[in-house]
Amino acid sequence: MTANAPAAWEASSDAKTQGLRSDLDLLLYIRHFENALLELFSAGELHGTTHTCLGQEHVPVALASLLRAEDFLFSNHRGHGHYLSRFRDGAGLLAEIMGREGGVCHGVGGSQHLLREGFLSTGVQGESLPVATGVALHLKRHHPGAVSIAFIGDGTWGEGAVYEALNMAALWELPVVVVVENNGIAQSTPTTQHMAGTVAGRAAAFGLPHRRIDTPDVEEMRRLVRDDLARVRVTNIPVVLEFCVPRLGPHSKGDDTRSPRELAAARTRDWYQYYRDAHPLLVEEIDRTQRAAVHAVVDEVRTRPPARLPTR
Known part of the structure; x- marks a missing residue:
């Protein structure tokens, strides 16, 4: 920054850098949290199942600062990033997944x-939209x-409850935001093999805007x-936002x-690669910090006793 740079420009630049750092903090925390879950599962320390959001972390991170405390968020089976973006509570989430106290x-x-x-x-496909x-x-x-x-994901468009809910939301003009994380594959079936038409076409059928x-x-x-x-907050007209992401x-x-x-093709679309190419030193620094933060959470939660239901 030169000595005679306008103060407003300098403040704007500083705010942009802080915003980038804040985004990377959360993006990389979620990335390492999800990687840690896969490691814990391989080690036999998790019960049941787990579905990570690897490659999709940037969607909830982008939306987080646009949401208000009074908004209600409905997540799905691949929802750890949704929860962490909303609450920044890695210890509480990991304890829940590991069945530990807290x-x-x-x-x-x-x-x-x-x-x-x-x-x-x-974890039930299509259940959240009617609610x-x-x-x-x-x-x-x-x-x-x-x-x-x-x-919801691209695979959820195969559920009839989705269309019933959209019909009601459009007809009654309800403030619903449908966030579609389209990763191009439903479990093991490519979207091209299970979906005729497009997400945009489905939104248009109900007269709803789509992006x-x-x-x-x-x-x-x-x-x-x-x-x-x-616009949804003012008009109560639902919107369908389709994010194209890799899984x-x-x-x-x-x-x-x-x-x-x-x-390999999916990895070329990873937000991590994009930011590492654009800001290599900053990503390296924050990556190291958030990796250590997640490891510390894992080590601490491991020491907790098994969870018990609270007594009345």
């Missing part, structure tokens, strides 16, 4: 079924300006959807049926 739901919900104020996740629609009706009546956000976002840049993602969210990890645990070539 878990979000006392070890009962596990990886997929989390309940916290303004947040609910489910999100009902909550949106409540918000419209009692908390004007708040929105109900439902995260397709295909960038790894978090700030650019925010810029693209900021007005869409603001870097397996469907769950180690069950990835994709070829090495397909996996």
Whole structure:
């Protein structure tokens, strides 16, 4: 920065750097958290199953600063990043997944079924959107300006409940934001083999606006959807936001049926590669810090006793 640079420009530059650092802090924390879960599962320290959001972390990170405390967020089976972006509570989430004391739901919900104020996740495809629609009706009546956000994947469009919910949300003009994390594959079936038409076409069938976002840049993602969210808050007209993302990890645990070539193609779209190329020193610094932070959480949660339901 030169000595005679305008103060406003310098302040703007500093704010941009701080924003980038904040985004990378959360992005890399979620990345290492998910990698740690796969390691813990391989070591036999997790019960049940776990579905990571590797490659999709930038979607909830981009949306986090656009949400309000009174908004309600409905997550899905691949929802650890949604929860961490909302609450920054790695210890509580890991304790829940490991069935240890201090878990979000006392070890009962596990990886997929989390309940916290303004947040609910489910592993049942399509289940969240009808509930999100009902909550949106409540918000419209009692908390004007708040929105109900439902995260779904491309595979969830095969569920009839999704269309019933969208019909009701559009007809009643409810503040529903449908966030589609389209990773191009439903478990082991490519989207091209299970979906005729497009997500945009499905939104158009209900007269709803749709936006397709295909960038790894978090700030650019925010810029693209900021007005869409603001419009829902004022008009109560639902919106469908389709984020095109790669799924870097397996469907769950180690069950990835994709070829090495397909996996390599997915990695070329990883936000990590994008930021590492653009800001190598900053990414290296924050990557090291967040890796250590996650390791510390794992070490601490491991020492906790098994979770017990609270006594009445």
